Amino acid sequence: MLAPTPPSPRHFGAVNWLGLWTLYLKEVRRFLKVATQTLLAPVVTTLLFLAIFSLALGRAVQTVGGVPFIEFLAPGLIMMAMVQNAFANTSSSLLIAKVQGNIVDVLMPPLRPGELTLGFAAGGVSRGILVGLTVGLVMWIFVPIRVHAPLFVLFHAVAASLLLSLLGIAGGIWSEKFDHMAAVTNFVITPLAFLSGTFYSVDRLPGLWQTAAHANPFFYMIDGFRYGFIGHADGSLAAGIAVLAASNLVMGWIVYRMFATGYKLKA
Amino acid sequence: MMPAPRRFGAVNWLGLWTLYRREVLRVLKEYRETMLGPMVSSLLFLAVFHLAIEYGGRGGSDPVGGVPFLQFLAPGLIILAVCQRAFETAAASLVFDKLEGIIADTLMAPLSPAERTLGYALGAATTGLLAGAAVAAVLLPFVDLPARAPAAILFFALAGALLHGLLGIVVGLWAAKWDHYSASLTFLVIPLAFLSGIFYSVRQLPELGQALVTLNPVFYVIDGFRYGFIGTADGSLAVGTALMVAINLLLAFVVHRLFATGYKIKP
Numbered sequence: 345m346l347a348p349t350p351p352s353p354r355h356f357g358a359v360n361w362l363g364l365w366t367l368y369l370k371e372v373r374r375f376l377k378v379a380t381q382t383l384l385a386p387v388v389t390t391l392l393f394l395a396i397f398s399l400a401l402g403r404a405v406q407t408v409g410g411v412p413f414i415e416f417l418a419p420g421l422i423m424m425a426m427v428q429n430a431f432a433n434t435s436s437s438l439l440i441a442k443v444q445g446n447i448v449d450v451l452m453p454p455l456r457p458g459e460l461t462l463g464f465a466a467g468g469v470s471r472g473i474l475v476g477l478t479v480g481l482v483m484w485i486f487v488p489i490r491v492h493a494p495l496f497v498l499f500h501a502v503a504a505s506l507l508l509s510l511l512g513i514a515g516g517i518w519s520e521k522f523d524h525m526a527a528v529t530n531f532v533i534t535p536l537a538f539l540s541g542t543f544y545s546v547d548r549l550p551g552l553w554q555t556a557a558h559a560n561p562f563f564y565m566i567d568g569f570r571y572g573f574i575g576h577a578d579g580s581l582a583a584g585i586a587v588l589a590a591s592n593l594v595m596g597w598i599v600y601r602m603f604a605t606g607y608k609l610k611a
Numbered sequence: 612m613m614p615a616p617r618r619f620g621a622v623n624w625l626g627l628w629t630l631y632r633r634e635v636l637r638v639l640k641e642y643r644e645t646m647l648g649p650m651v652s653s654l655l656f657l658a659v660f661h662l663a664i665e666y667g668g669r670g671g672s673d674p675v676g677g678v679p680f681l682q683f684l685a686p687g688l689i690i691l692a693v694c695q696r697a698f699e700t701a702a703a704s705l706v707f708d709k710l711e712g713i714i715a716d717t718l719m720a721p722l723s724p725a726e727r728t729l730g731y732a733l734g735a736a737t738t739g740l741l742a743g744a745a746v747a748a749v750l751l752p753f754v755d756l757p758a759r760a761p762a763a764i765l766f767f768a769l770a771g772a773l774l775h776g777l778l779g780i781v782v783g784l785w786a787a788k789w790d791h792y793s794a795s796l797t798f799l800v801i802p803l804a805f806l807s808g809i810f811y812s813v814r815q816l817p818e819l820g821q822a823l824v825t826l827n828p829v830f831y832v833i834d835g836f837r838y839g840f841i842g843t844a845d846g847s848l849a850v851g852t853a854l855m856v857a858i859n860l861l862l863a864f865v866v867h868r869l870f871a872t873g874y875k876i877k878p
Contacts (some may be wrong), residue, residue, distance in 0.1 A: 385797045392805045397663075399811040403673065404664050404680070523644060530648045540653045541666060544663035553662065 356454075364459045367450070371467025375433055382433075382471065383478050386425040390479045393421055396485065397543060408545050409576040418487045419570040420542030423504060425479045427565065430472030430505040431512040431533055433447035434464050438516025440523050447609060461513070461596065468602075471501060476501055490571060496572030496581070503588040505566035510595035517602050522524025536562045543592045556605060561591050619721075627726045628715070633743075634734025638700050645700075645738065646745045649692040651745045656688055657681065657753060675812050685754040685810035686837040692746040693768055694775040694829065697739030698800050701731055701779025703872050706786045714876060724870035728780070728863060735776030736769065743768060754868045756840055763848070764839030770855035771832035777798070777862035784875050815846050828858055 408416040420462040540562035564584035571577040708714040715873035831851035838844040
């Protein structure tokens, strides 16, 4: 019998495309496998919010930003679902891997920090976009959604999902227990999402509230995204795009450094 | 000298008290998540509704149920916290113990099915009421809330807490994975709560909607609870009271049978 030839190391160039693609696929299949929780649940929750807010506020607040309240509300709710799910995807993936001990499966393969960042982030963005599409399509049954500026919709959807995916990676790496993650979600992400002008127009808010809103990155995500639908924005669109681009670059760099230094991942 | 078996009479008071205490303390230990969490989310809801109404549309809203909207909303937010906490306590406690394999510790104790029912249900209800009190404490500085019928407040709070605690036991015994637990929350408990008239008066709904709401037990909980504060109710309090007693007795019987037969816990 001939001895089998020993396996040779796989050669790859500047980018480990196969590794990157595999990581990305893992991240995507991970959430598709539990689609009931990851795609259906956001639809149900968002529809509930649509119902309660339009029933509770629909009489007091009839038009906002030049459109009926429900048309003002819908894009904000879609955006909220996208960002919360993008964040949940990456944060849960990393934290569960750390807690269960299989984070080593991600750290052992020959993936550079940039590839790790990109793989996880792209997985989160994919979930964000899929949730956005699913929620949007179902909402279309109840709300006349018209698209005024598709490029704005696309840019803000991707930028927001990306930013929250990156935040999720950072959060997932930093957290050591599920309680930490829950605290970040409940005390940081959710308040920022709620108080970002999803449910009301910020241009009528008094001084302090309005300043706080403009300091909130979520405001720009929702404002620009909503502009893409209804053609009306509360703040400056240019400022929004700049803030989102800058935030993504900063967060991307931070996450890259976290992977590069092995912060809380490698001893 | 050999240790003698502990003797107790018709009711194992010590065992019941221990089970009850454990259920309450395990929730209080995680007070950041279990008490502070609802406080923050209730404040967020209050803030969002206040901002949307004050600074949206016409700068103010018509009274709902005869009182300003925030007065109508606050009891709803309190009872929402009560019910959700009670359900989560009971369900999560059982699911956790089962999945960790430590349910045996509870099963080995000399507790009768009735004692188990009472221990879990009253423990869950207590944590629900505590969460409600925490939310009330944080909302009252912002909302001028009268208390026209304190007896109704107490009765419906307790009835709602018990209802959700017992329901939580049923779900906790049935669930085999955490996904089942999340699904029960997302697709059953939260929709029932949100669509029960917590955020809006059911009189605003079309006929079909109003008819469907009367089938929702949580409607009677919020209606009666809120009546205790603002003195008006959308439905019939007599029907509500009778239904609460009946449904709690029915659920208690079901839970007792589940414990007695060892449903999904004993082979």
